[in-house]
Amino acid sequence: MENILIVEDEFDLALNIKEILENFGYNVVGIHPEAQTALTFLETSKVDLILMDIQIKGEMDGIDLCYTIKDKYNIPIIFLTAYSDQTYLDRISNVIYDGYLLKPFKAESLKTAIYLALKSKPYAISPKDYGNLNLKIRDKGYLVPIPLNDILYLKADGLYTKIITTVKSYTVRDILKDLQEKLPDKLFIRPHKSYLVNVNKIISFNSKELIIKDTNIPIRRGFFKVLSELKE
Incomplete structure (x- = not known):
């Protein structure tokens, strides 16, 4: 029940x-x-x-x-x-x-x-399996599997989404919401309506923003406490 x-x-x-x-x-x-x-x-x-x-x-x-x-x-x-x-x-x-x-x-x-x-509730994924998982996208006509652990963050750009990885950046014709549904919510969080970030790539954060590599990403009101608990 x-x-x-x-x-x-x-x-x-x-x-x-x-x-x-x-x-x-x-x-x-x-x-x-x-x-x-x-x-x-x-x-x-x-x-x-x-x-x-x-x-x-x-x-x-x-x-x-x-x-x-x-x-x-x-x-x-x-x-x-x-x-x-x-x-x-x-x-x-x-x-x-x-x-x-x-x-x-x-x-x-x-x-x-x-x-x-x-x-429609997705099956839970164990964190130990993240290294074996990919996000499959189309880039210049080719199907490209991007390892989840290589993804730094995703940024909404109208009807498109930019995917920033440790290797290169991609722009795909998918809205951020649709991509979020394909990613494990224990690994990727949404600190701001325009961003989806890899928790493991966060270097530091405060009540207004977080830093991934050399990028400052804003966080919405009330999210600092959530982030603090995740990074304990």
């Missing part, structure tokens, strides 16, 4: 969703109205999927919380929101998520979204 966490600050709505999920055969392991308690819960609990409201209590909203969770855990996230304006859509488009449902939604729509998110 899959464990589902609900992050929603409307408690009555959260209880209603909990009841629906339990009728579908899922186990609701918690309901949290704000980011910090949800993050604390994740430190000690097994969660297979998160239903995330965008407008939650506290300084960090659901989109920022999604960034933080995706940088630390391999957990599918489905956004539940009453908002569909361009500002939210632009922000959501820069984060890896696994579903989006506009409130009010039907129970069957929720069931389908959860099923698809759980089915």
Whole structure:
């Protein structure tokens, strides 16, 4: 039975969703109205999927919380929101998520979204296997396997992404989000919406930026703590 966490600050709505999920055969392991308690819960609990409201209590909203969770855990996230304006859509488009449902939604729509998110969850990869893995790209008509351990960082460039390695740089016609889905989230983190970096290549960092080789890469608000825990 899959464990589902609900992050929603409307408690009555959260209880209603909990009841629906339990009728579908899922186990609701918690309901949290704000980011910090949800993050604390994740430190000690097994969660297979998160239903995330965008407008939650506290300084960090659901989109920022999604960034933080995706940088630390391999957990599918489905956004539940009453908002569909361009500002939210632009922000959501820069984060890896696994579903989006506009409130009010039907129970069957929720069931389908959860099923698809759980089915698409990638298998975990052991860090010892990273040296044997490649990111396959097309460069000038040729298929090029790039060893993951050679990648320094990736940078978004419109509809393209620049891949900076220890040997050379590549530009591929893929958005950063799509490439992130192909890479192990324990090795590659997203400190800023425009960058995906190899954790093992970080030389130093502070609350505003990190350094990889001779490049200064900005980090978003609240990410310093995440990075500090990763590099302990």
